Amino acid sequence: MPTNTGFTGEIKEGPATPLKRSGQELDAREHTFHALAETATDAVVLADSEGNITYWNGTATRMFGYTPNEALAKPVTLIMPERFRAACLQGIERYKKTGEARAIGKTVELAGRRKDATEFPLELSLSAWKTGRRFFFAAIIRDVTKRKHAEEALRLLLEGLKGRAVYMLNPEGRVASWNPEAEGITGYHPEEVMGQDFSQFYSAEDIEQGKPKHALTVAATQGRFEEEGWRVKKDGSRFWAAVTIVALKDQGGQLLGFVKTVRDYTG
Secondary structure, three states: OOOOOOOOOOOOOOOOOOOEOOOOOOHHHHHHHHHHHHHOOOOOEEEEOOOOOEEEEEEHHHHHHOOOHOOOOOEEHHHHHHHHHHHHHHHHHHHHHHOOOOOEOOEEEEEEEEEOOEEEEEEEEEEEEEEOOOOEEEEEEEEHHHHHHHHHHHHHHHHOOOOOOEEEEEOOEOOOOOOOOHHHHHOOOOOHHHOOEEHOOHHHHHHOHHHHHHHHHHHHHHHHEEEEEEEEEOOOOEEEEEEEEEEEEOOOOOEEEEEEEEOOOOO
C-alpha cells in the first residue's frame, strides 16, 4: 500500500503479537522488525500476494479501529473506501505478473476507511518484495487529517484577504502558495511562480544589494520583517508596496517557512 520509515530487508509473516514457537525463539531480524513496527507512529500493514493482511501494528489498530484479530487474514481492501478497491486488486495482480506497480516506491495521498465506515485522508508509502515464489507488500500509512484541515483553513484565509497578496514561502524563500490577490497584483499565474524564488519580485538593484536575503534573515531571527519599497510585476513595471514577512516555526523553534503579505499602494 507518508513518509517512508526506512524498513528494509526481508520481513517474515506474523501476527501483531509474536507467537510462542514451542521453545524456538524469534530470530533477531524479526525481533527488530516487531520492535520498530510496534513503536512506529505510522500504521504498518503487511499483506501477502493474495492481498490478505499478515501483519497489523498497534498504530493501525488506533487509526482504523480494527483489532489484530479482526484485521489479520482479512483482505487489505478492508481499510479502503469502495472506490479504491478494484484498483488495488488490479495493482496486486499486475505486480504479480510484471513485477511493476505505479504506487510501489512512492508516497501517494488517498483516503482510508475506519471500522465505523468513516473516511479520512492519508499518505501511503508502499513497498514490495519476493520470497521464493510469493510476493509480499508493506504499507506505511500516515493519517494527515490535521494537516488537511490546516491547509483548508489557510486556503480560506488567503482567499478571503482582499486587496493584499498573501503567499507562503518555504524556508529557502521559494513560493509554496499563491492567492488570487497575489496574481492580480503581480500578474503572475500560480503555475508561473510556484517553486520559484521570491526574489523575482524585486528589482535587479535590490537583488544585487541582497535585500531579499536580508528580509528573510530578519524575519527568521526576529520573527517579523516589515518595509515599504518598490516591487516588480510580471510585465516589468514597478509598484510601491507595503510588505510584511512573518516566520513560521514549530514548537521546537524549527523554521517551517514564511507568510508574506504585499499591499499595492500605487493604485
